[in-house]
Amino acid sequence: MSLLVVGSIALDSVETPFGSTADALGGSAVFFSYAAALLHPVEVVGVVGSDYPMDALRRLARRGVDISGVEQAEGESFRWRGKYSYDLQSRETLETRLGVFAQFQPRLPAGYGDARYVFLGNIDPELQLGVLDQVEAPRLVACDTMNYWIHGKRDVLLELLGRIDVLMVNDSEARELSGDWNVYRAARWILERGPSSVVIKQGVYGAVLVNDESIFYVPAFPLEEVFDPTGAGDAFAGGFMAHLARSDDLTPDNLRRAMVYGSAMGSFAVERFSIHRFDEIGPAEVTARVRSFGDLVRCDIEATVHVPELSA
Amino acid sequence: MSLLVVGSIALDSVETPFGSTADALGGSAVFFSYAAALLHPVEVVGVVGSDYPMDALRRLARRGVDISGVEQAEGESFRWRGKYSYDLQSRETLETRLGVFAQFQPRLPAGYGDARYVFLGNIDPELQLGVLDQVEAPRLVACDTMNYWIHGKRDVLLELLGRIDVLMVNDSEARELSGDWNVYRAARWILERGPSSVVIKQGVYGAVLVNDESIFYVPAFPLEEVFDPTGAGDAFAGGFMAHLARSDDLTPDNLRRAMVYGSAMGSFAVERFSIHRFDEIGPAEVTARVRSFGDLVRCDIEATVHVPELSA
Numbered sequence: 224m225s226l227l228v229v230g231s232i233a234l235d236s237v238e239t240p241f242g243s244t245a246d247a248l249g250g251s252a253v254f255f256s257y258a259a260a261l262l263h264p265v266e267v268v269g270v271v272g273s274d275y276p277m278d279a280l281r282r283l284a285r286r287g288v289d290i291s292g293v294e295q296a297e298g299e300s301f302r303w304r305g306k307y308s309y310d311l312q313s314r315e316t317l318e319t320r321l322g323v324f325a326q327f328q329p330r331l332p333a334g335y336g337d338a339r340y341v342f343l344g345n346i347d348p349e350l351q352l353g354v355l356d357q358v359e360a361p362r363l364v365a366c367d368t369m370n371y372w373i374h375g376k377r378d379v380l381l382e383l384l385g386r387i388d389v390l391m392v393n394d395s396e397a398r399e400l401s402g403d404w405n406v407y408r409a410a411r412w413i414l415e416r417g418p419s420s421v422v423i424k425q426g427v428y429g430a431v432l433v434n435d436e437s438i439f440y441v442p443a444f445p446l447e448e449v450f451d452p453t454g455a456g457d458a459f460a461g462g463f464m465a466h467l468a469r470s471d472d473l474t475p476d477n478l479r480r481a482m483v484y485g486s487a488m489g490s491f492a493v494e495r496f497s498i499h500r501f502d503e504i505g506p507a508e509v510t511a512r513v514r515s516f517g518d519l520v521r522c523d524i525e526a527t528v529h530v531p532e533l534s535a
Numbered sequence: 536m537s538l539l540v541v542g543s544i545a546l547d548s549v550e551t552p553f554g555s556t557a558d559a560l561g562g563s564a565v566f567f568s569y570a571a572a573l574l575h576p577v578e579v580v581g582v583v584g585s586d587y588p589m590d591a592l593r594r595l596a597r598r599g600v601d602i603s604g605v606e607q608a609e610g611e612s613f614r615w616r617g618k619y620s621y622d623l624q625s626r627e628t629l630e631t632r633l634g635v636f637a638q639f640q641p642r643l644p645a646g647y648g649d650a651r652y653v654f655l656g657n658i659d660p661e662l663q664l665g666v667l668d669q670v671e672a673p674r675l676v677a678c679d680t681m682n683y684w685i686h687g688k689r690d691v692l693l694e695l696l697g698r699i700d701v702l703m704v705n706d707s708e709a710r711e712l713s714g715d716w717n718v719y720r721a722a723r724w725i726l727e728r729g730p731s732s733v734v735i736k737q738g739v740y741g742a743v744l745v746n747d748e749s750i751f752y753v754p755a756f757p758l759e760e761v762f763d764p765t766g767a768g769d770a771f772a773g774g775f776m777a778h779l780a781r782s783d784d785l786t787p788d789n790l791r792r793a794m795v796y797g798s799a800m801g802s803f804a805v806e807r808f809s810i811h812r813f814d815e816i817g818p819a820e821v822t823a824r825v826r827s828f829g830d831l832v833r834c835d836i837e838a839t840v841h842v843p844e845l846s847a
Binding site: 309310311398404405407408411425428429431437438439440441442445446447448449466470476477479480482483510513514516517518519520521522523524525526527528 | 621622623710716717719720723737740741743749750751752753754757758759760761778782788789791792794795822825826828829830831832833834835836837838839840
């Protein structure tokens with residue numbers, strides 16, 4: 224089933240304790256596409272400036288990503304510069320230059336309007352709504368956002384919640400949106416406003432899927448080497464959405480599997496700067512990693528609770 | 536198999552956004568014992584002052600806890616006063632009054648020396664070593680510590696590591712002990728110094744068991760109401776150790792089950808102030824909660840990776 228992503232295409236300059244990178248490939252649509260393309264074809268809508276390394280887009284195209292929705296506009300590409308703390312748990316934005324992104328109005332090419340799976344990367348919720356107006360009958364729409372929009376465009380964001388199926392946010396975004404410090408109550412608050420599922424991303428601690436059926440917890444893959452957390456959330460979304468699009472199965476069990484693909488893709492993203500890890504891996508690495516999640520949480524508790532003298 | 540705990544017996548005054556409590560039952564040995572006693576008999580060694588409400592100890596005794604190792608000394612009981620942040624994620628110690636705990640020298644009563652399962656609560660590592668000298672042939676020794684001892688008595692703590700089987704610490708303690716910000720590398724560092732397993736407690740995010748066999752992740756039970764995080768780690772230890780003691784089974788699979796009992800007990804601890812939640816529950820509630828952990832992480836990923844067209 225067709226999978227569409229709309230989001231930023233950026234050039235990132237990132238400092239971590241392990242090195243730095245300048246004008247590297249970044250942006251929500253790029254991380255999403257690199258991860259998703261390992262599982263399923265992707266259609267991407269975004270904008271780049273006249274200074275963007277167009278060869279990078281051609282590399283994406285060779286991976287099965289349809290880049291006909293990427294517009295090249297006169298001006299500078301979107302740039303983000305940030306610095307991570309020693310433990311990679313927090314980051315500081317040093318500079319954001321919107322460039323051509325400031326005037327971005329997503330226009331879907333002919334043929335994209337029938338997209339069945341849609342991911343709205345973290346952009347202005349008015350633009351996210353504008354994208355939905357151009358999609359005829361999506362089967363599942365997932366959406367990311369950030370505190371900037373939660374505070375600055377709350378009403379639009381609430382309208383958007385009524386039109387999407389899955390909201391993917393981190394702990395602090397869920398708390399700020401709902402005004403509730405407890406993430407499970409925050410998730411219920413969000414579910415009451417439209418989405419049928421909420422995915423709460425918790426970085427090195429994993430992610431939680433909350434819906435009316437159940438709560439599902441997927442850990443982060445345990446990594447002894449993490450280089451750059453940038454893009455992990457978008458790579459998570461790429462794995463999540465691509466698994467749903469290729470299987471076209473929205474049963475609760477398959478949503479759980481999508482979470483595991485998401486966590487696996489998020490773990491690849493952080494192993495190198497920028498999208499470089501995705502240049503090194505293929506289907507075999509993805510399958511091996513998603514399988515390893517089973518052992519990470521495997522526990523036969525019934526073997527204990529069924530033994531009378533141990534059934535405390 | 537006999538289960539021994541040595542630790543603090545305190546009177547806690549706690550402020551949370553939801554209320555406060557004064558001189559409530561607390562201390563590592565008390566939280567441990569309340570949780571463990573739901574699964575298995577416990578022998579407790581500690582000290583209380585002349586002002587301690589001895590009826591509280593008698594209540595413990597009625598739950599199957601042998602309190603003959605609790606010494607009552609002339610003076611004031613150990614008191615801790617703390618205040619939690621609005622989201623319960625951080626806390627400030629407002630006051631610590633050691634009282635009779637300052638002179639505490641754990642002495643095991645006759646008959647305790649043959650304890651097979653031993654938990655050394657967070658006290659001076661010299662005292663923890665002193666306890667081990669009094670135990671003849673323990674099958675498994677687990678130990679907690681804190682940053683105060685990591686900095687102040689590092690050499691003694693390293694000596695202790697060579698004599699224990701399981702170190703149970705939180706993220707920041709593991710990092711400070713090893714000098715490594717990555718918790719998995721920190722765990723390896725600890726394993727190289729003696730313990731065969733490390734349990735890293737991560738609060739609302741759950742806990743990880745790291746040993747040479749594997750890494751096992753248990754989430755925290757998802758709670759929409761949390762009142763007081765005090766004692767969660769000690770209740771975790773109580774569930775973990777009591778399950779091992781009652782089953783006397785140290786296979787990798789049973790260590791995983793012990794983690795689930797630990798997380799379940801930790802989740803009960805935070806649902807009320809002090810140890811009050813443990814006064815409300817029995818075996819049925821414990822069994823129901825440990826069972827619910829299965830659904831929280833249930834995912835049949837093989838159903839996907841075995842399908843050729845989905846085996847990305």
